[in-house]
Amino acid sequence: MANIHDVSKAAGVSVSTVSRVLNNHPYVKKEKAEAVKKAIIETGYIPNINAVNLKKGKTHLVGIVLPFLDVPYFSQLVQGISQAASVHQYKLVLYQTGYDEHQEKEALEMLKLKQIDSLIICSRKISLETVEHYQQYGSIVLFENGEDTPLSYTFIDHYACFMRALEYLYEHGHRKIGFSINRLDGANSSQRERAYRDFLKLKGLPFHKEYIFKKCLNIEDGERILREIAAFQERPTAILATSDQVAAGIITSSSKYALKVPHNLAVIGFDDQPIARAMQITSVNIPLYSIGQILFEQAIAEEISHKEVSTELMERSTV
């Protein structure tokens, strides 16, 4: 492996000049800069990241905190993050917490110990105060509406897009609407629930506690929903699902209960995953891949920033 010395020799300049062109410093004569660039190519020089990191006191590592990886929602997010990371020559450290606060804290500690430069928290259980405490050690970015937290974050307006979907169902004549969420706590879920209650009040519709289906994440949860519904005296005519997977579970098992989608039961999914397109599920598009990229950019940015990402209702054939 050629090093910066080899390049300087090949270009007939000093190592500092090479270093300058490498780091785009001004004040380098054009000819010399050209010579250096040529020498870099000739020698096949690749900077030794370890040396650069040691010198600069950075690791070029960003941590990702998420509960699990084996659900499309998170793995798509990681795809986006990972793509952006490779562009910027950063590497990733995955922290799969399973929503264990202890494990979440461990990731935060890595920041303190300078094992990673920044941390992207895709979903958390640990308190915001605890997270904020660690900001002094490195940049932390959240995938949620952090409101007035001093951390960087990117978020989608779950309240608004849930409301939008509810309105859409209302326009299509639905008055008995149910919805599913995953975690009972969690910022997103509470926003959805708030939107739901506000919506009912707005339309003067009655509240049915049993129309809220909790702990829904996967296909099988969708089936569970339908099983429960089947036993209801008064069934909802539409369901806003936690994710496209849950929606798919509802739809595929609907025929088992002699329900036709959308005729007897309308379904709206979330995330607009490939499965939604394949199954023609009406879904709220959440650009997770792009969000992942944004989160990464925020993670390595100097300044803190807040970004809202917009969603879109994809009308297909399940409403």
Add this chain to the structure above:
Amino acid sequence: MANIHDVSKAAGVSVSTVSRVLNNHPYVKKEKAEAVKKAIIETGYIPNINAVNLKKGKTHLVGIVLPFLDVPYFSQLVQGISQAASVHQYKLVLYQTGYDEHQEKEALEMLKLKQIDSLIICSRKISLETVEHYQQYGSIVLFENGEDTPLSYTFIDHYACFMRALEYLYEHGHRKIGFSINRLDGANSSQRERAYRDFLKLKGLPFHKEYIFKKCLNIEDGERILREIAAFQERPTAILATSDQVAAGIITSSSKYALKVPHNLAVIGFDDQPIARAMQITSVNIPLYSIGQILFEQAIAEEISHKEVSTELMERSTV
């Protein structure tokens, strides 16, 4: 951040002694070693990985080559790898190739350029010869039966476990058995196909070309299978699915075609994912999480090794 000097001062020894106890070298007097350990704790010393890496010429980074991350099969594998990596203080670099040979080659190049220490190839399209060529630059491990390749690999005997599943169906009276695969090429698929043909020959059963369903990976592919089957004059009575997702798709849409599982159609999934347990799908257990851990261990090991991992047929209620 305290460094090795601070520790040596605090312990009243030289830096090399500190380095020695850090690296578990022999020949350090017990008292001094104790003093060093105490000093390490007192000073809150954490080794600077960049410095260690620079010195040792290693990156402590391992690359992972896989086509996509958003399918449970691969993300579970990554979970295992990631878990083992964190134990050994290694970090990951994800290369999502989408089976693009160019991208696969790029990951290999990273090895050559010393950007990563080792590479784990979970699934590939690029030729084995090309991969082998890069072995000189770092350790490469495969998740497939590499037969007599000089690379390390871990594999499961797809031929045998496919045969086992076919036998199981046969024992349950099935004579018209179909199966699905994902890629047409790919080592695993061809092994499965070979097992299938051998099985038919063994039992003196006729070969139906249309009983092989290709490009199946997800739920929706399972539905597609059933749609196709519905149009057959002579339907298979059992399906060996590519994955539990495909199996789930078959099962959930079966009622649409007035088919009862397992009465009219038996289904066996692969991987034994959570969804298989949830839906009581008979499935071939493949311990992906453990396999991920093994792959990682092989990746950082000095010697090359070959490991076979056994599978298990989980009898549930879809046969």
Add this chain to the structure above:
DNA sequence: CTGTTAGCGCCTTCAC
């Protein structure tokens, strides 16, 4: 057994 010391490859003042 233990301390001294020379780099690993790079960046960055500091002089010129």
Add this chain to the structure above:
DNA sequence: GTGAAGGCGCTAACAG
């Protein structure tokens, strides 16, 4: 504009 030189934190001869 440019080069020389010090040092980031650590390891591993080498010399005792």
